[in-house]
Amino acid sequence: MLLKFSNLKPTYISEIQVRDSEIYLAPEITIDQGKIYLVEAYSGKGKSSLLDIIYGVHELYEGTLEYGVMEHSRFRESEISYVFQNLKLFPELTALENVQLKNELTDHKSLSEIQAYFKLLGLEGKLNQKVATLSLGQRQRVAIIRSLCMPFKLLLLDEPFSHLDEVNIEIISELLREEIERRNASIILTSLGSIKGLEADVTYRL
Numbered sequence: 001m002l003l004k005f006s007n008l009k010p011t012y013i014s015e016i017q018v019r020d021s022e023i024y025l026a027p028e029i030t031i032d033q034g035k036i037y038l039v040e041a042y043s044g045k046g047k048s049s050l051l052d053i054i055y056g057v058h059e060l061y062e063g064t065l066e067y068g069v070m071e072h073s074r075f076r077e078s079e080i081s082y083v084f085q086n087l088k089l090f091p092e093l094t095a096l097e098n099v100q101l102k103n104e105l106t107d108h109k110s111l112s113e114i115q116a117y118f119k120l121l122g123l124e125g126k127l128n129q130k131v132a133t134l135s136l137g138q139r140q141r142v143a144i145i146r147s148l149c150m151p152f153k154l155l156l157l158d159e160p161f162s163h164l165d166e167v168n169i170e171i172i173s174e175l176l177r178e179e180i181e182r183r184n185a186s187i188i189l190t191s192l193g194s195i196k197g198l199e200a201d202v203t204y205r206l
């Protein structure tokens with residue numbers, strides 16, 4: 001078990017708003033290793049809030065969270081990688097520099113491994129281009145590559161495919177599957193609806 005939560009809900013969302021949720025206020029949800037979890041919900045239902053709570057960036061929630069055998073702050077710092085909905089890339093840096101900033105902290109991937117990710121995701125000509133001049137779908141792919149260039153046991157992806165086509169989604173989905181199998185990790189991914197091209201192990205309506 002990587003993560004378990006019980007009776008979880010952001011304090012600023014009412015019980016009535018989550019009465020049909022399969023996650024919020026559920027007696028127990030367990031996140032196991034080696035699986036892809038898809039969390040579907042309409043806009044404003046609390047997807048980003050859920051990932052933020054799990055990541056530990058805000059305390060405005062009720063219920064309990066248990067992080068496997070590891071204490072929360074250490075787990076978050078060393079074991080959670082997070083692709084935020086707004087990506088949090090540095091626009092004035094190149095795509096490669098954005099990835100390397102994170103990668104250099106952990107010395108996780110070699111330059112040739114990073115180049116291979118760019119090639120696989122159709123970005124081989126974009127390594128040295130400033131992020132400010134990339135399309136949104138290209139930025140999403142850079143942020144996904146960056147998230148893979150650090151060690152993790154849990155990868156949080158907040159609407160990561162909102163500007164990607166089915167072919168790219170299939171390629172990334174296969175890559176994510178390989179990554180979690182190799183790392184014995186898990187993924188929690190949010191979306192406004194079902195995603196063509198992605199194979200999730202478990203799907204929840206938020």
Ligand SMILES: Nc1ncnc2c1ncn2[C@@H]1O[C@H](COP(=O)(O)OP(=O)(O)OP(=O)(O)O)[C@@H](O)[C@H]1O
Pocket residue numbers: 012013041042043044045046047048049050060085
């Ligand atoms: N810190 C906060 N304080 C008060 N209300 C908040 C806070 N953060 C989010 N909310 C509210 O909680 C609700 C859920 O927000 P959240 O960003 O989690 O939704 P979401 O499902 O990710 O939405 P979207 O799909 O549009 O990105 C919204 O009504 C939002 O205004």
